[in-house]
Amino acid sequence: MADQIFVTVQGVDKVGIVAKVTAILAQYEVNIEDIKQTLMQGHFVMFMLCNIEESEHSFKEIKEAITNVGAEMGMEIWVQKKEIFDNMHKI
Secondary structure, three states: OEEEEEEHHHHHHHOHEEEEHHHHHHHOOEEEEEEEEEEEEEEEEEEEEEEOOOOOOHHHHHHHHHHHHHHHHEEEEEEEEEEHHHHHHOO
8 A cells, every 4th residue: 555654763762752653643644553662671662554545744744743753852763655665675
């Protein structure tokens, strides 16, 4: 599905990471289809597969909003279209 994106979040664990990231996704009408998170020696890592099909916002707007929240929290956030990710990993 071309309207799916991967969101990867990483950084030092702190209160509110999931809440802030998911609040932005909800604000931009992005549906979380799958989510995994782990904590490794105080380092927080979260992967989300999201669908932007119902959003009235462009991929660029969504990506900018999510990465801005990451910067505010001191977290690294990457947003990538699933279609591009899949094509990069084809042999």
